[in-house]
Amino acid sequence: MNSLVGILVVVAGVLASIALHELGHLIPARRFGVHVPEYSVGFGPALARRPWRGTTVVLRAIPLGGYVRISGMFAPARPGTRVTNRRSRPTLAEQARRASSEEIPEGARAFHELPASRKAVVMLGGPAVNLLICVALVAAVxxxxxxxxxxxxxxxxxxxxxxxSGETIPAPARQAGMRAGDTVLSWCQTDTPTWDDVRGAIAASEGAPCPVDVSRDGDPVELTVTAVRGADGGWVAGIVAGEDYAPATLAQAGEAVWELFTGTLGVIARLPQAMWDVAVSTATGAQRDPAGVMSVVGVGRLAGEITATGAAGTGAAAGGWRQTASALASLLASLNMALFVFNLIPLPPLDGGHVAGAVHEGVRRTWARLRGTPDPGPSDTARLMPLSYAVAAALMAMTVLLIVADVIDPLTLT
Structure with missing residues (x-):
């Protein structure tokens, strides 16, 4: 039951992230006068649909993404452009141009008519929302x-x-009568206001019997503990620190967001190799890289583990509601940072591909204006449709592979 709570939290978080990402495209497009016939969260069969101010809002069955359909995405072909193939049928680019133009209602503005800067704003709106969500979640944590x-x-x-010596013996602290919930006040007559002070005092004792003052339920208790040399060579007593939570500074929060950004960049830069490693481990049964990539299914499983172990008071998520909430929020922050960075890859149909088209158009038009030559018009991004289909197929294959891997050999917290 507790693991189900974590899964539901992540599913709701993913859906909200997708919905807000697509709103990041829809709102500026509509403000610039462009018609948006459909706003969809999810793929596959429609579960529900509702008209809203000229846009049909659709909830679909597979929560692995979403999209907004924007009218007039592609400009008409320039004179002299080949629009049919060898079979005298419209090319993929021409089919996209025609479908795009058919959706433009009377009086509405086509997307391809926008200035390049506004096109970039529309396409950057989605990733920007994911970045804001990530920053908000990191700040909340x-x-x-x-x-x-x-x-x-x-x-x-x-x-x-x-x-x-390789032996396993009763823990000295347990033998001395220490309990969970005790607050260590001093060790070997050394005050211990911090956990580092406790560790230092244990090390300094070098195995001698030490008076230890603790507070138990508000009452002072004096014990005697004799530390032993542990397997790693240091002196140990067998006690486990609790946890306090202190707010970080704004600078520390900014550093955390930057580390998340650079770490995500590194993962995406290694994505081809990471996908190959996942394919090999799935096919051969080899151990997966704990720092490797995973699907939304894998993220959901981790969320389930976080809430399950947190409720049991064990494992990485032990420590009460704060640590469980922090882990879940951090998971969603990482997911939104991944959506931000991944969508900026300059390949269609990703947002970064459309931004690259807008930048290309802006540079061409600016250069033409500086030279005093005729305006070349909008970029013919429809010509990239074959690449769009290839990238979409690759993304679909990656998604399927990761889901299969996360079912067969999932990554876990331990």
């Missing part, structure tokens, strides 16, 4: 919930510890 820092109030006391 770091400025609202706060950053988790180790606390001197113990989350737990271990039953046993592994020693340098």
């Amino acid at each position: 770091l400025l609202g919930i706060g950053r988790a820092t180790p606390s001197t109030t113990l989350q737990g006391v271990e039953d046993a510890v592994a020693t340098a």
Whole structure:
């Protein structure tokens, strides 16, 4: 039941992110006078549709994306442009031009008639919304919930510890009577206001019996703990720090967004190799890269694990509602940053491909104006339709591969 909550949160978050992304295209297009006949969240069969101010709003069955249909996306072919193939049928580009022009109602403005700058605004609107969502979620996590820092109030006391000699013995803190919820005030007569102070005092004890003052339910308790040398060579007592949450600064939140941006850029730069690795691991049963890519299905599974382990009080999501909420919000922030960066790839039918077409058009028209030559008109982006179909097919194949991998060999928190 708890894992279902996490899945539902992510599904709702993904749908909201998609819906707001498409609004980022729809609103500026309509403000510039361009007709938008359809606003769709999801792909596949329509589950519900409703007209709204000249636009049909559609909810579809497969929540893996969305789109807005904008009238007049493609300009008519220039004189002399070949519009039929060897079979005397319209080319893919010409079919796109005709379909685009048929959707323009009387009195409305075609998208291709917009200045290049406004075309760029319309196409950048979607990714910009995802970036804003990401920034808002990061701010909510770091400025609202706060950053988790180790606390001197113990989350737990271990039953046993592994020693340098290879033995497993009862944890010294457990033997001394320490409990989860105790707040360590001093160790070996050294005040311990921070968790680093506790660790330093344990290390400085070098295995000697130490008086330890703790606060338990508001009452002072004095214990004696003898640390032992652990398997890693350091001195250990078998205690587990709790967590405090303190708001981060605006600068730290900005750094977190920048790190998320650069990290996402790195993942996308390695995307071909990452997809190959996923294909190999899926086919051979080899272990997947824990830092690799995943589908929305994989993200949903992780969200389910976060809420399930958080409710159980164990694992990466332990620590109460703050850590669970922080993990889910961070997951959605990462997803929105991925949508922002990925959609800026300058290939059609991605938003970045349309932006590249607008930039190309703007440069050509500016150069013509500076030279005093005739306006070359809008770019004939319909000629890129074969590339659009190829990129769309590649994206579909990637999506299917990742979903299969996330079902057969999912990435987990552990």
